[in-house]
Amino acid sequence: MKAARFHGKRDVRIENVPEPDRARLGPRDVLVKNRFCGICGTDLHEYAAGPIFIPTAPHPYTGAQLPQTLGHEYGGTVVAIGAEVTHVKPGDRVSIQPLISPRDDHYGKRGLYQLSDKLGIVGLMWPWGGMAEYSVVNDYNVFAMPDHVTDEQAALIEPTAxxxxxxxxxxxxxxxxxxxxxxxxxxxxxxxxxxxxxxxxxxxxxxxxxxxxxxxxxxxxxxxxxxxxxxxxxxxxxxxxxxxxxxxxxxxxxxxxxxxxxxxxxxxxxxxxxxxxxxxxxxxxxxxxxxxxxxxxxSWCYSTLMWPRVAALIGSGLLPAEKVVTRRIKLDDVVAEGFEQLLSPAGTELKILIDLA
CATH class of the missing domain: 3.40.50.720 (NAD(P)-binding Rossmann-like Domain)
Incomplete structure (x- = not known):
């Protein structure tokens, strides 16, 4: 499958990497076919001056390191689930909440997962990311979307949160x-x-x-x-x-x-x-x-429990996040039409979405 992988400062490459093996999913893993992925300011900083958050040695919790598949603002469709996953099923349209951390450390026990010292983020400190055809995430990273939330809106929940x-x-x-x-x-x-x-x-x-x-x-x-x-x-x-x-x-x-x-x-x-x-x-x-x-x-990130509420705000029209989208591009064009456009001092682009269909 194709993936946009960060290797270093101004070095993002579209590479062919192996697809996730659904036969080897862990009991609480979810395999997602990615649909839309936004380019975040954090991705832009990594491209222009990184690595910053992306680890050059194995991350202490996730084990991820360079090269890194980018993308943490995204959604898609569930393809397969692990044996213990119960809240989503294949075919469900989902949005990805990308924060990964222990459930049993000081903050995890209090539901403050975003504050963990061992925090990892899909697309920055995780083997998978949204700027690829597929990704594998934990069951707690996946939230099913109601029918009135579009695929584009599902990719906008993370920055809106x-x-x-x-x-x-x-x-x-x-x-x-x-x-x-x-x-x-x-x-x-x-x-x-x-x-x-x-x-x-x-x-x-x-x-x-x-x-x-x-x-x-x-x-x-x-x-x-x-x-x-x-x-x-x-x-x-x-x-x-x-x-x-x-x-x-x-x-x-x-x-x-x-x-x-x-x-x-x-x-x-x-x-x-x-x-x-x-x-x-x-x-x-x-x-x-x-x-x-x-x-x-x-104000650091968000509560990871906010996804249904933010989805409702966007889907109802009370918070029309899609208004900030100024361009949609293909994965092959992510450098020239994505990162470089966002770095232009003219500032004519806001949110660029990668269409992975």
Missing amino acids: VVVYAAERGGVRPGSSVLVTGAGPIGQLQILAARAAGATTIFLSDTNDNRLAMARAVLPDVITLNPKTDNVVEAIRDQTEGHVGVDVALECVGAEAATATCIEAVRRQGVVVQVGLHVGKPAVDGFTLTFKDIDLRG
């Missing part, structure tokens, strides 16, 4: 005012998640006018701001009650300046949620953080 969880971490609720920094795929999904949670006034800040224009198509009443031409903090204060700033700010870039903007733009006793991953150790304005009595919170 990230932003739904971040909105929950921020305490976004009906009537909230919200700032999102960064108009990439996660930032644009984040404005949709904020609206789904009940936010009424939503600001989006980014330095790329192309992406801000796309955001206005995704959510027409979003208030877009460009820090190159706008005083973001003053513009937000001018449009919030009492000139105090937003209730919640969600930083979706992973940039020091964006975090600083969130701290300045949020009201006193507001909440700043760090969603984007910083590659370094940014300075944080501790004085303002204290003086304004702000909560600064991290």
